[in-house]
Amino acid sequence: MSHQENKKEKIDFKRISRRKFLKLTGTVAIGAGVLSEIVWLDDAIAAIPASKGYLLVDTKKCQGCLSCMLACSLVHEGKENLSLSRIQVLQNSFAKFPDDLTMAQCRQCVEPPCVEVCPQKALHVDTKKGNVRTVDVKKCIGCKACIQACPFEPGRALWNPDKKSAMKCDLCSDAPFWIQKGGVKGKQACVEVCPLNAIQFTKKIPEQKGDTGYKVNLRGESWKKLGYPKD
Amino acid sequence: MNGYAGKILRIDLTDRRISTLYTKDYEQWVGGHGMGSAIFWDLVKDKAVSGFDPRNIVTIMTSPLSGTLVPGASSRTEVQGIGVQSSPIEWFTRSNFGGRFSAMLKYAGWDGIVIEGKADKPVWVDIRNEDVKIRDARHLWGLDTWKTQEEIWRDVSGRGYGSWVELDPERRSTQRPAVLTIGPAGENLSRTGCLIHDAGNASGQGGFGGIWGSKKLKAISVIGTGSIAIADPKGLMEARLWAQGKYSMDLKNIDASWFARFGRKRPQITFWDPHESARLQACIGCHLGCKERSDTGYGNESTCEETAFYAGYDKAKHGGKQTSAAYIATDLLQKYGINSYEATRGLTYIRALQRMGVLGRGKRLECDLDFRKLGEVEFADHYLKLIAYRQGMGDDFAEGFFRAAKRWGRLEEDLKTGVLHYSYWGLPEHGYDPRAEVEWGYGSILGDRDINEHDFNFLFWWPSGAVWANKTPKPPAEEVVKIVAEKLVPYEKNPLMLDFSTDNIYSEHMAKLVAWHRHYTRFWKQSVLYCDHRWPEFINSKIPGYKGLTGEGEPRFFNAVTGKKFSFLDGMEMGRKIWNLDNAIWTLQGRQRDMVHFSDYIYHVPFAGSGNYAMYYLPGKEKGRWDYIRVNGRHLDKAKFEEFKTRFYNLEGWDSRTGWPKKGTLESLGLKFVADELEKNKKLGA
Numbered sequence: 001m002s003h004q005e006n007k008k009e010k011i012d013f014k015r016i017s018r019r020k021f022l023k024l025t026g027t028v029a030i031g032a033g034v035l036s037e038i039v040w041l042d043d044a045i046a047a048i049p050a051s052k053g054y055l056l057v058d059t060k061k062c063q064g065c066l067s068c069m070l071a072c073s074l075v076h077e078g079k080e081n082l083s084l085s086r087i088q089v090l091q092n093s094f095a096k097f098p099d100d101l102t103m104a105q106c107r108q109c110v111e112p113p114c115v116e117v118c119p120q121k122a123l124h125v126d127t128k129k130g131n132v133r134t135v136d137v138k139k140c141i142g143c144k145a146c147i148q149a150c151p152f153e154p155g156r157a158l159w160n161p162d163k164k165s166a167m168k169c170d171l172c173s174d175a176p177f178w179i180q181k182g183g184v185k186g187k188q189a190c191v192e193v194c195p196l197n198a199i200q201f202t203k204k205i206p207e208q209k210g211d212t213g214y215k216v217n218l219r220g221e222s223w224k225k226l227g228y229p230k231d
Numbered sequence: 232m233n234g235y236a237g238k239i240l241r242i243d244l245t246d247r248r249i250s251t252l253y254t255k256d257y258e259q260w261v262g263g264h265g266m267g268s269a270i271f272w273d274l275v276k277d278k279a280v281s282g283f284d285p286r287n288i289v290t291i292m293t294s295p296l297s298g299t300l301v302p303g304a305s306s307r308t309e310v311q312g313i314g315v316q317s318s319p320i321e322w323f324t325r326s327n328f329g330g331r332f333s334a335m336l337k338y339a340g341w342d343g344i345v346i347e348g349k350a351d352k353p354v355w356v357d358i359r360n361e362d363v364k365i366r367d368a369r370h371l372w373g374l375d376t377w378k379t380q381e382e383i384w385r386d387v388s389g390r391g392y393g394s395w396v397e398l399d400p401e402r403r404s405t406q407r408p409a410v411l412t413i414g415p416a417g418e419n420l421s422r423t424g425c426l427i428h429d430a431g432n433a434s435g436q437g438g439f440g441g442i443w444g445s446k447k448l449k450a451i452s453v454i455g456t457g458s459i460a461i462a463d464p465k466g467l468m469e470a471r472l473w474a475q476g477k478y479s480m481d482l483k484n485i486d487a488s489w490f491a492r493f494g495r496k497r498p499q500i501t502f503w504d505p506h507e508s509a510r511l512q513a514c515i516g517c518h519l520g521c522k523e524r525s526d527t528g529y530g531n532e533s534t535c536e537e538t539a540f541y542a543g544y545d546k547a548k549h550g551g552k553q554t555s556a557a558y559i560a561t562d563l564l565q566k567y568g569i570n571s572y573e574a575t576r577g578l579t580y581i582r583a584l585q586r587m588g589v590l591g592r593g594k595r596l597e598c599d600l601d602f603r604k605l606g607e608v609e610f611a612d613h614y615l616k617l618i619a620y621r622q623g624m625g626d627d628f629a630e631g632f633f634r635a636a637k638r639w640g641r642l643e644e645d646l647k648t649g650v651l652h653y654s655y656w657g658l659p660e661h662g663y664d665p666r667a668e669v670e671w672g673y674g675s676i677l678g679d680r681d682i683n684e685h686d687f688n689f690l691f692w693w694p695s696g697a698v699w700a701n702k703t704p705k706p707p708a709e710e711v712v713k714i715v716a717e718k719l720v721p722y723e724k725n726p727l728m729l730d731f732s733t734d735n736i737y738s739e740h741m742a743k744l745v746a747w748h749r750h751y752t753r754f755w756k757q758s759v760l761y762c763d764h765r766w767p768e769f770i771n772s773k774i775p776g777y778k779g780l781t782g783e784g785e786p787r788f789f790n791a792v793t794g795k796k797f798s799f800l801d802g803m804e805m806g807r808k809i810w811n812l813d814n815a816i817w818t819l820q821g822r823q824r825d826m827v828h829f830s831d832y833i834y835h836v837p838f839a840g841s842g843n844y845a846m847y848y849l850p851g852k853e854k855g856r857w858d859y860i861r862v863n864g865r866h867l868d869k870a871k872f873e874e875f876k877t878r879f880y881n882l883e884g885w886d887s888r889t890g891w892p893k894k895g896t897l898e899s900l901g902l903k904f905v906a907d908e909l910e911k912n913k914k915l916g917a
Contacts, residue, residue, distance in 0.1 A: 020588060062510070063510065063520040066516065070300040080298055080299045080461060081458035083404050092392070096522045096526055154394045158403075161402055161456075222485060
């Protein structure tokens with residue numbers, strides 16, 4: 001597209017297809033804050049607004065205690081079960097730091113394949129809850145398409161064999177076993193419980209390509225006092 | 232059943248039979264040690280058999296808190312059975328370990344495992360939720376503990392880990408199986424063989440590694456995808472955030488806080504030089520890790536004692552500078568599966584004998600070790616291999632150094648001088664000498680082992696650390712004993728229980744401290760499984776007035792998980808009950824008052840202490856004034872210790888002539904069936 005054509009076209013960022021957006025990127029300057037206002041049109045003309053909240057993790061700070069997982073299943077399900085935690089921490093006792101541990105939080109993707117693929121709109125964007133990508137259990141038919149669709153390993157959408165439905169991180173929008181208010185305007189159990197503050201909540205959309213947007217350095221000066229590098 | 236899985240796995244290795252015990256049948260014992268002792272009582276008819284006898288059982292028990300969000304109480308597993316390490320009697324004993332095994336066992340639907348009998352060939356137990364198999368371990372036998380676990384992980388998931396592993400189409404996990412295994416030391420029936428889980432968690436004391444070896448049990452692996460019901464989930468979350476926020480380490484203001492036992496500001500407990508780069512690593516659910524994983528992979532998950540095994544020799548060999556030998560030597564301990572206390576005290580001992588000219592190449596005690604290489608990895612590996620494979624003099628080492636000294640005809644002499652630093656029941660002395668910190672030695676000799684219960688150890692570390700740094704100990708002695716004494720229910724508000732002056736260490740006050748310690752640890756720490764590194768919490772540097780959360784914290788979490796209404800005092804009484812059951816078992820094993828004695832040097836050689844321990848301070852009242860007093864230079868008085876025993880037995884309601892529990896005491900604890908059995912065997916206290 002020529003520069004002249006761009007000038008003529010009024011770009012309505014409130015309703016733009018991804019394909020068009022990708023064509024424009026690089027040719028049109030996108031102002032700060034615009035990304036969060038973009039309403040994507042997919043080919044099925046369904047609008048997917050970006051989430052108003054995200055979890056960032058520091059995989060070098062994490063002590064592998066799995067308290068985040070225990071808290072997640074506790075406040076959502078009222079019981080303790082690592083397989084029902086919507087955040088997963090994996091580790092290998094015999095590996096070398098920092099490759100001995102990974103943290104797998106849901107990214108609340110700007111382009112969520114799990115949402116796109118759900119045939120029942122059970123896994124949907126909850127516009128009343130800050131656009132979290134979450135499962136309406138009443139609508140879920142247990143097809144597990146969302147579980148297959150998540151491009152990350154381990155998949156962030158998980159299977160609840162007791163309820164026979166999918167589930168995923170909702171930023172604690174619906175955490176019935178916690179007196180604290182959750183969701184994008186509230187707190188997240190994993191963030192609050194982490195003894196080392198290795199999980200952080202943010203309203204800013206992280207860089208979507210690769211990991212650098214979601215795996216960050218939360219260590220700071222105090223980390224040196226523990227005798228560990230803060231780099 | 233809130234907190235419980237509901238079933239206990241029972242494995243008869245002789246008949247290769249898998250069956251179930253119902254947790255409900257043992258629920259009154261709550262969990263961990265209480266259940267283990269009760270199950271042992273029921274299943275082992277002849278309690279005087281050797282630990283290596285196939286009729287011995289090994290119980291591996293969780294608690295209702297295992298696998299939950301309770302801080303410093305989610306990860307421990309309690310192992311019990313007739314041990315093979317102590318002397319002259321192989322006491323019914325205990326050992327526990329951290330990591331994630333107990334949690335995983337609960338998620339798989341089991342509150343514990345009971346191992347009976349003996350397999351005819353090497354086996355391992357493969358637990359995947361309710362699916363349990365006894366499998367051929369010939370390909371695992373001979374492997375070190377780390378390789379064994381990696382091999383089992385490969386077996387359970389051929390596609391590795393990094394994604395969801397399916398146990399079946401409905402049930403998945405991202406976690407590696409939790410494995411408990413022996414290494415070559417256990418396989419070769421070492422009395423110093425231990426059980427290892429992940430890289431650095433060990434059931435170290437008691438020789439359970441050798442016991443598993445005698446049963447031809449190589450490993451137990453468990454992976455679970457199930458849930459633990461919680462009575463009050465909101466309450467548990469609130470309690471966790473309360474405890475963590477109020478008492479635990481504040482990253483913006485790092486101070487000793489919870490747990491400040493060693494008075495250090497850093498939570499990791501390591502005695503070697505720090506790694507270049509590492510992470511703090513914690514057991515499952517813990518609010519403040521004590522371990523690490525390093526950028527070299529060396530020393531992963533080792534903590535405390537085992538990190539002190541070789542660092543000193545390494546530095547001495549390399550001009551005062553530590554190399555990686557310190558880490559690698561510790562890793563070898565873990566891989567061979569050898570009790571680090573035996574290895575460490577043993578090395579000190581044979582080094583002393585070598586210097587005396589009695590041990591070495593061509594000496595009366597012929598030993599192949601090249602002491603010129605002490606401090607290098609090569610020496611550590613040679614030494615540990617001798618133990619693990621019972622090669623040459625290693626056959627003696629593998630018996631534990633007390634029995635080794637006996638074989639060498641040196642026992643009496645070396646216990647007189649104290650060059651063999653084994654003070655109670657033929658076991659290595661922990662480090663908090665019986666002549667100095669008496670509650671430790673007393674608890675050990677009145678029980679079955681080096682207690683390894685650090686509950687009152689801060690009374691030494693806090694003031695001594697301050698003195699070593701030329702600072703004034705804070706808080707002052709009078710204040711500290713007042714804070715602690717308030718929490719010592721049901722003997723509360725008696726600060727003389729914490730008076731370590733020589734005039735007081737044989738008193739009834741001290742007997743009460745020892746009794747309190749036994750009861751608290753038997754219940755809250757060994758049955759409910761609050762971790763010794765972080766509980767109890769008497770003193771917290773973060774709290775104005777220093778008051779820690781013990782008394783309030785323990786029952787709050789316990790009740791939130793179980794829905795029970797236990798008070799702290801209820802727990803203390805339960806601990807007293809369990810302690811009495813244990814003493815009944817020891818009685819049936821042949822215990823008599825007159826065998827309850829420390830090694831000779833404790834009564835004759837003044838305690839000097841080495842390094843910092845040469846300035847050993849404890850609270851004490853002298854000339855009517857409370858202060859931190861230096862307790863070096865004293866030894867115990869044998870006659871006065873005899874009087875102390877009498878006071879202790881009377882306090883506990885045991886027959887002071889024998890140390891056996893009395894009928895009235897047992898019946899008042901609901902243990903009439905125990906009294907009946909003792910009576911049948913003519914061993915009931917009068």
